[in-house]
Amino acid sequence: MRFLFTSLITLLGGTVAIAHNEVPDSIAARELDEIVVQAPRVIRKADMDVFYPSQTAVEYSKNGMQMLRNLMIPTLNVDDFSGTVKSSGQSVQLRINGRVATTEQVQSLLPETIKRVEWIDNPGLRYNGANAVVNFIVTNPDAGGAFMLSGDQALNCAWAPWYASLKFNDGKSQWGLSMNYKLTNKIGCTREYYETFIYPDGQSLTRKETPVGGYMDENRGNFQLDYSYINPDTTVVWVALSGFKQWAIASLFDGVMSLNNGFSDIRLRDYKGVKGFTPSFSAYLEQHFSHNQVIAVDFNASLYNGRTLHDYTEKVKDSGGDITNVSTSIRDCNQAYGIEANYIKKWSG
Template sequence: MKLFRLYIFILCNICGLMSFAQISDTIVSTSLDEIVVQAPKVIRKSDMEVYHPSKSAVDNSKNGMQLLRNLMIPTLIVNDALGSISAAGQSVQVRINGRVTTIEQIKALLPETIKRVEWIDNPGLRYNGANYVLNFIVINPTLGGSLMLEGKQAINEKWGYNRTDAKFNVGRSQWSVGGYFKLTDDMKAYREYKETFTYPNGESLTRTETPLGGELDNSQGATWMSYNYIKPDTTVFYVALQANRSFTDKWLYNGLLSLSNGENDINLTDSHGNTGTTPSFSAYLEQHFSNRQTLVVDFSASLYSGHSYSDYVEKTSGSSQLINDVHTYIKDWNQAYGVETNYIKQWRNSRFTAGASYTANRNRSTYKNLDGEIFHQHQDKAYFFTEYFHRINKVSLTGGLGVQYTSFLFKETNQGNHSWNLRPQATLTYSPNLNHQFRLSFTSWQSAPSLAATNIAPQQLDGFQWRIGNPDLQTSSSYMLSLRYSYNLPHVSGSFGARAFSSPNAITPYLYWNNDRLITSYENSKGLDNISFWIAPQIEVIPTWMTVSGTLQYTAERMKGNNYKLYNHCWSGDINALLSHWGFTLGVQYKRAQRDLWGEKISWGEDISIIDLSYNWKDWEFGAGVIMPFGKYDQGSKSLSKWNTNEQHMRLNMRMPYISVSYNLQWGRQKRGTSKLVNADANVNHSTVNGR
């Protein structure tokens, strides 16, 4: 209710300002050799919003992630402590000069080199299905080398983050090398869990779990090296090697189980996790021709070697008598290859883009618990598209059409499927001036079945629950229509709008009984439909000192599948406050995750709060903060199946004070990093093994 009242207050203030404020530009001034350049703080273009960092935002940042947080972009949730970026509960694709990158590479950016940040909340066909896109435009820095160091450590838990990155320049070439390590070890955890099984004959059984404790391990790291060659306006070449390592990713729960049939005092141990290494390689070439024509080609490849496991044990309390003893162990050796090429032709008020891409996945899974049985799966995806953009005075039009071919095949059984799907897209934008913009857009995309959803190897979850994939799944299509109004007034900016979504053949899990076994499989459902309304204001409470932003969203959903029809209504949102002065930056953040209906389950991510205080001194930054200073950490799910109803809440000891130290050293002259316009998809698959 407090969150709701705050947003009603914000909405009333916005309406008042829009009624009485005169339309004028919010500007920032930059002095360059006695020439003053003035530009809008937020420039709303037909296909993106452009944010120019202020001097105070740069001065109070030591890396690209912190600068992004200080920009306070409405609807965007930037969590520097946990290293995540999201918007309206969905993932955000991050890029540097058009090249898809990682959070770690964003953290490696020097704030002084970031000219602007492009926020694209309606990506076109050339972004191949991304929900949102953040593109950092990096200029040629006057300094030619940099060394960035960062260390962050919790005081009361084995949790921390350490990173280093260095850049060196020789003529038109630039070398970059870096790495990071994220520590999460033996973090105390437990779950609140209760479920009811209903048999086909109408009888039911309820299992109640009393938590006895548990732990979470999630330690990972990566190292990378890249080379850039840039001949301005002619040729760009980029090559990179990277290795990611999941050292340990484990959930372990202990509980005392009681059953409604009178069986009590059953000790339960439920754990699952994975470990693996993923080396990857990418190469990129961009060639410019006369008459504003560009041809770009990108190649990438990756390999995954690792294993996933699940252990589920029930035994009588006070004895070693086993009731259930279930173990699953899958070893993967999976490969992925991708190539993409785009042709781009630009005119003064228009742009034409045509592209093609191909991705191949070759998966090999060995089931140790099935006497070493091996399964091979091949996945192939080809994508072709054309897109045309044209601007006529205050109106911009974008239209495009893509087509995607998807196929997958299990070699051992010769089972599989293939399909062709169309992907139309159109956007109409009207901008009467720089302060106001209206946008109506329609977009579509496809989702191919995952390895877990199609894998025919049976996996036992507990005493009578199993999971079996469906090799007959078809690639699903999704469609979205959105209407948005954006405004930029003195001291107030933001957006509000509505969005309608439909996935008529969404790939979702479903449950059914097979004798005394409850099976979880997957189907092309009868569809998910939802509609959402949101408001995302940003208010400059104290000019250049304090800014408050946030998002409030209401969503209504309907899901239809195998003999069920379900509904879901939820509120979600976030509040962010940032106070900066005298080198100090105080940030406060609270997020209530969106509750999403998918299949017969409602699930949600992290409900989390963070307070962070930092101080900048010369090339150093010193910080301290608390994760979960108020509220109760929660992520979980709720099953609504007529055969199995349950609700689980994952609880972690996340009330963690931490300290951090950052250091930036810069020297010499250096070239700008590569501006990569396309990215071949080579995301390697790996098996997943989950507990009940």
């Protein structure tokens, strides 16, 4: 019942937001069944559109992703279920107070802490070739804390994304711990194909693979410890230590391949998998100065240690004799460091 009520409110909010686009830079309100849904206030700038969330948009949002969806930004498609944000079919870069952020970090935002949302559909050089950018300008509560837990467990298979976040606030500072886990275990998956090879002498060979079984795995998760000091439009400091773990991201295809040249049917098995762990450290500093000047510094360091597996076998179906047996295991260990600094100057003209 709560889901139906939330969906109804979202639908009503979308109706009013469409009407609002016809008269920009204004606040539109309509009374529907004793509920007043108010569109966000929008300020049009030369390089972006700035959306100020309305009170109703905050009330009917549980996290930052829902808030973004309720803003009803034109051409922006927000999918809470898959955690994707796209515009005109292309991915959108997400940022929080200027730094690049993940969808999980946006989901952990409390709607009441979002001061405004900047929509940039024609990004400049600072955004590294992004198609479009959504920048959340947020504040830290003066005191207290917050706990968030969300999950979607499938009833007919082992599939579920889970997310938890814990935050403590003190003045303009915030300490946070977040974790998420994606379960995809032995989900049924098959493949089939039909192909014909023609030799220079005119002869041909047709191969057809018929699926017998198969599955997909995608068990992964990560944690993050972070600290932030936020004084919007003045100073932003953000430091985080995180780890990303891949238990098993794999696929298995099992099938029977038949040939038209009279050769016996072939039983084939194709397995591919990746597993590993990546700890990383990130830091971001943004300082505003007089005369519309900004310096932003972003630092990232990570270490990956993992393994890639691939097993491919072909056997004669009747006798079980091996035709092809290829097994590879590649260990990968690498480090990455990066620092980016931007000086930004805005002219009022």
